[in-house]
Amino acid sequence: MAEALAGVRAEHRFDEAALLRWMENHVTGFDGPLAVEQFSGGQSNPTYRLRTTERDYVLRRKPPGILLKGAHAVDREYRVISALHATGFPVPRPFGLCLDESVIGTIFYVMEMVEGRNFWDTAFPEVSREERPAYFDAMNATIARLHAIDPSAIGLGDFGRPGNYFERQVGRWSRQYLEDADAGRVPAMDALIEWLPANIPPGDDVSIVHGDFRCDNMLFHPTEPRVIAVLDWELSTLGHPLADFAYHLMIYRMPPGFSTGLAGLDLPARNIPSEEHYIADYCRRTNRDGIERLDFHLAFxxxxxxxxxxxxxxxxxxxxxxxxxxxxxxxxxxxxxxxxLAQTRG
Incomplete structure (x- = not known):
């Protein structure tokens, strides 16, 4: 269940002695020596485990090389987890942000290494059938809790531009897709770029959104069905909570083995809550009567x-x-x- 660790990949190596000096000067309570390993995940930002004799840390950095403008915003990650940690929301404790690229070649931050269970399969095959609903309930309660936090009250009132969230996001991701000529074009993506702007539903709720809320971006308590840390906040911003929840809800529309999807599985046999039940629990927790235009939210x-x-x-x-x-x-x-595209056809 734990994410694999290995030696640092050649393209992601850096001056470990320089990092040690930075840690000694900027991380309260740090005491070397330091050993560096790299996590196998981290599609976007290379992530490392920093081992010392007393405790372990996690380092997240921008990848080296030519990057798209606005991507790999580890400084934003650090800001949001710092604000959320102060509220008691389950995120790792932040220890320091380095904006000086000369230290290891890119900006980075260091946070607590939380010891917990990491599940890659949303069907939770590793836990008992009886316990499984509690794990879904823990995820549901955690995302609802996030959406209930007032951004302005924790210093994140300017963490994103409020208003016109879907219009701006469709535009942002469309541009990123269209500008990345190296990756080519996909006909269904081109069709969605036409459909989405013409079908944005009314309403403009604003909350902190995680942007990639999945079970593999959470750590659960070693023995209990409880989320103890939500990870990977690179895509977080101020946005529409239903966009965040629908992204999480995609698991019910994806087939097994397809980004850990649940579609086609016998959910009652596995004691997994239905999509309708899961939506109802979120709506109850967030005082909603339901989710209109779910087709748009899932397509987006x-x-x-x-x-x-x-x-x-x-x-x-x-x-x-x-x-x-x-x-x-x-x-x-x-x-x-x-x-x-299939979501747009009902």
Missing amino acids: SLFRLGAIIHGIKGRMIRGTASSPNAAAAVEQLERIAELA
């Missing part, structure tokens, strides 16, 4: 995922992809785009 979320993977394809072609699993993700691009 899948389109956005397609644009993210399209970006991974471009980075893979340019040699800057952070994860050895990039090729497997890219293989799913056309299927994800087709699934997104």
Whole structure:
């Protein structure tokens, strides 16, 4: 269940002595020596485990190489987890942000290494049938709790531009897709770029959104069905909470083995809550009567995922992809785009 660790990949190596000096000067309580390993995940930002004799840390950095403007915003990650940690929301404790690229070659931040269970399969095959609903409930409660936090009250009132969220996001991801000529074009993505702007539903709620809320971006308590840390905040911003929830809800529309999807599985046999039940729980927790235009929210979320993977394809072609699993993700691009387009047909 834990994410694999290995030696630092050649393209992501850096001056470990320089990092040690920075840690000694900027991380309260730090005491070397320091050993560096790299996590196998991190499609976007290389992620490392920093081992010392007393405690371990995690380092997240921008990848080296030519990057798209606005991508790999580890400084934004650091800002949001710092604000959320102060509220008691389950995120790792932040220890320091380095904006000086001369230290290891890119900007980076250091946070607490949280010891917990990481699940890659949303069907939770590793836990008992009886416990499974509690894990879904923990995810549901955590995203609802995030959406209930007042951004202005925790210093994040300017963390994104409020208003016209879907218009801006469709434009952002469309531009990123269209500008990445290296990755080529996908007919279903082109069709979605036409459909989405013409079908934006009314309403403009604003909350902190995670942007990639999936079970593999969470750590659960070692023995309890409880989320103890939400990870990977690179895509977080101020946005529409239903966009965030619909992205999380995509698991019910994706087939097994397809980004850990649940579609087609016998959910009652596995004691997994239905999509309708899961939506109802979220709406109860967030005081909603329901979710209108779910077709749009799911189409947008899948389109956005397609644009993210399209970006991974471009980075893979340019040699800057952070994860050895990039090729497997890219293989799913056309299927994800087709699934997104299918949502528009009801």
